[in-house]
Amino acid sequence: MSTRRTPLKSKKKPAKKAAKPPAKPPAKARARISRAEPADAVEPVSWWEDFYRVVRRIPRGRVTTYGVVAALGGHPRSARHVGFALAALKDPDGSSRVPWQRVLGSRPRNRAAVTIKDPISGALQRALLESEGVTFDARGNVSLERFGWAGLGAKKPTAAPRKRARA
Numbered sequence: 001m002s003t004r005r006t007p008l009k010s011k012k013k014p015a016k017k018a019a020k021p022p023a024k025p026p027a028k029a030r031a032r033i034s035r036a037e038p039a040d041a042v043e044p045v046s047w048w049e050d051f052y053r054v055v056r057r058i059p060r061g062r063v064t065t066y067g068v069v070a071a072l073g074g075h076p077r078s079a080r081h082v083g084f085a086l087a088a089l090k091d092p093d094g095s096s097r098v099p100w101q102r103v104l105g106s107r108p109r110n111r112a113a114v115t116i117k118d119p120i121s122g123a124l125q126r127a128l129l130e131s132e133g134v135t136f137d138a139r140g141n142v143s144l145e146r147f148g149w150a151g152l153g154a155k156k157p158t159a160a161p162r163k164r165a166r167a
Contacts, residue, residue, distance in 0.1 A: 048085035050074055054151075055086070058102040061133045062149035063142055065106040072151050083115075101128040102149075104142060111141040112148070 050073035058064055066079035075081065086100045101124075105115030116122040126136065134147050 045081065045085070047073070047075060048081070048088070051082050051085045052098050055098050055100065055103060057152065058099060058149050060099075061147065063102050063104050063112055063129065063134060063144070063147050064149045065112050065144075066103055067106055068150055069103055101125045102132075107141055110144045110148075112144055113139075113141045 051069055054069050054072045066082040069082045070076055070078040073082070082103065086098070086103060089098055089100055104112035107113050114122045114125050116125055126140075129142070130136070134142055136142055
């Protein structure tokens, strides 16, 4: 008697066949995928024009802050968006009708300063303001008491009263 063993069956399940990808529609029915526009063609947010309208009203030799522009444009608490809107102004020949250089970052004690991180653009902003008669102190700040603009018909900003020293 021969002891012949029958081979053991494998416990592995048979592999499933890969599903076929769905058939592509005919070339005529496929939508054409277009590439995005170049990076220099920034699509402005619809309410950025409100900010540009306010900035155009700032008189020569005056400055204001991003927060004031946002508030006067009807979008308070949107100072960052003012910065984005002004940074999107790319005019190669420099004939922009929006005087972006007149908007500065707010500082304590009724002051403002150039907040552009790029040293060339920051120096350009300062030079443009100095050509309009705006003066900077030793720390690079501008006095809003002297050069500030808070909108048409607004009173000139007054300095906060100083606290008396205790005796």
